[in-house]
Amino acid sequence: MDKFLITGGTQVKGEVVISGAKNAALPLLAAMILAETPVTLHNVPTLKDVNTLVKLIAGTGITIEKNGDTVTCDTSTINSYYAPYELVKTMRASILVLGPLLARFGQAEVSLPGGCAIGSRPVDQHLKALEAMGATITVENGYVKAKAPASGRLKGCHFTFDVVTVGGTENTIMAAALAEGTTHLENCAREPEVVDLANMLVKMGAKIEGIGTAYMTIEGVDKLNGCEYSVVPDRIETGSYLALAMMTGGEVTAKKTEASLMQSVLKKFEEMGAQVTVGSDWINVKMAGRPKAVDIRTLPHPAFPTDMQAQLMTVCCIAEGTSTIIENIFENRYMHVPELQRMGANIKVDGHTAVVQGVDKLNAAPVIATDLRASMSLVMAAVAAQGETCIERIYHIDRGYEYVEDKLRGLGVKIERISE
Numbered sequence: 001m002d003k004f005l006i007t008g009g010t011q012v013k014g015e016v017v018i019s020g021a022k023n024a025a026l027p028l029l030a031a032m033i034l035a036e037t038p039v040t041l042h043n044v045p046t047l048k049d050v051n052t053l054v055k056l057i058a059g060t061g062i063t064i065e066k067n068g069d070t071v072t073c074d075t076s077t078i079n080s081y082y083a084p085y086e087l088v089k090t091m092r093a094s095i096l097v098l099g100p101l102l103a104r105f106g107q108a109e110v111s112l113p114g115g116c117a118i119g120s121r122p123v124d125q126h127l128k129a130l131e132a133m134g135a136t137i138t139v140e141n142g143y144v145k146a147k148a149p150a151s152g153r154l155k156g157c158h159f160t161f162d163v164v165t166v167g168g169t170e171n172t173i174m175a176a177a178l179a180e181g182t183t184h185l186e187n188c189a190r191e192p193e194v195v196d197l198a199n200m201l202v203k204m205g206a207k208i209e210g211i212g213t214a215y216m217t218i219e220g221v222d223k224l225n226g227c228e229y230s231v232v233p234d235r236i237e238t239g240s241y242l243a244l245a246m247m248t249g250g251e252v253t254a255k256k257t258e259a260s261l262m263q264s265v266l267k268k269f270e271e272m273g274a275q276v277t278v279g280s281d282w283i284n285v286k287m288a289g290r291p292k293a294v295d296i297r298t299l300p301h302p303a304f305p306t307d308m309q310a311q312l313m314t315v316c317c318i319a320e321g322t323s324t325i326i327e328n329i330f331e332n333r334y335m336h337v338p339e340l341q342r343m344g345a346n347i348k349v350d351g352h353t354a355v356v357q358g359v360d361k362l363n364a365a366p367v368i369a370t371d372l373r374a375s376m377s378l379v380m381a382a383v384a385a386q387g388e389t390c391i392e393r394i395y396h397i398d399r400g401y402e403y404v405e406d407k408l409r410g411l412g413v414k415i416e417r418i419s420e
């Protein structure tokens, strides 16, 4: 398993080009299954999760290829509607092929994703919404087996999500796009990645109203065509590199990104004393001196995203004063805390609440990355700490940060990957 060796004490400075968003690329790849003619997707990041989904889609017989940051797909060769456990277990977002396969081909068999380090993450809302559209769903031997009604097509319905779910909303709008009749969805997720998916579906010929709101109406169409589309910039990758500027009293300009996607995060940066300047496709963050403590609650978009919680907590570790963080989305998303404590952070966790008392500095220590964003939080801590930090199990970071060492080196970070 690969490790990172990071020599700390660097004040980062420079520019970083932001990649397409992992969390948009995955549903957009799944949506390709819906198209009767070829689709071309640009700005697709080269990541382990993207490779997994491409492999899973190729396993159905669909012709799909990734060249650089472009993926092309032709569904005319499909001969299977099956997503195996071996791939699904490595990436929960694999469940996103369920809605498209079922809506287009009337059947699907997809392994049930398990829980993961950050929480149990059930998919009951995905299944309930598809059932409301007339699907017959059984769960047997760890697989979700889904069939459309006898007509072969799902039916429009009225469905209210019990919880705001990004993946649940995505699976449902993809299915509804090809259903017979109109689907009314309430309590939808409004994340930019859901909006990106809806926009691509519209480009493919779907009829969707209420994009970016909690209430969406989808009038099903008989078929969807291919299109050419470009993945939205990664707001979490953007936020992570900008947070590194705050962590080290440095300055970072994130390019090829969009400030409008991440207002709640930029507002927190400003509350912490950073100078934030934005342009049409860039954001600059400059931090003079020590950040100020801040209070954070993670909630669905447009509030503060759970995927930035670990990174901001790490900045709070060296901030002046006491910060309070409340994680409302996932029940176990504080796995980075014991590792940050090993580096000298003063954090107390009680249930969903973490109280972080800022310290003057962090120290290098051997640590273990437990999940994707926890990995980035440890990288940030290591860059700011005095001494050499070894971070184990960095395969997590490869799921979600494209060319991470190159980008960090471009900002002055001293980082080495040790492959064993």
Ligand SMILES: CC(=O)N[C@H]1[C@@H](OP(=O)(O)OP(=O)(O)OC[C@H]2O[C@@H](n3ccc(=O)[nH]c3=O)[C@H](O)[C@@H]2O)O[C@H](CO)[C@@H](O)[C@@H]1O
Residues within 6 Å of the ligand: 022, 023, 024, 026, 092, 093, 119, 120, 121, 122, 123, 124, 125, 126, 127, 163, 164, 165, 166, 167, 168, 189, 193, 305, 306, 307, 329, 330, 331
């Ligand atoms: C690939 C992708 O886009 N991943 C993102 C997506 O994950 P994902 O789509 O899995 O997250 P959800 O929005 O579905 O989960 C939000 C909450 O709803 C619960 N829930 C979800 C579905 C369901 O059927 N039943 C249920 O109870 C989950 O356990 C969780 O507590 O949104 C999360 C929340 O912004 C992000 O952290 C992830 O990075």
Ligand SMILES: C=C(OP(=O)(O)O)C(=O)O
Residues within 6 Å of the ligand: 023, 092, 093, 307, 372, 373, 400
């Ligand atoms: C939790 C995340 O991803 P996933 O839903 O793919 O596990 C994330 O991107 O932070």
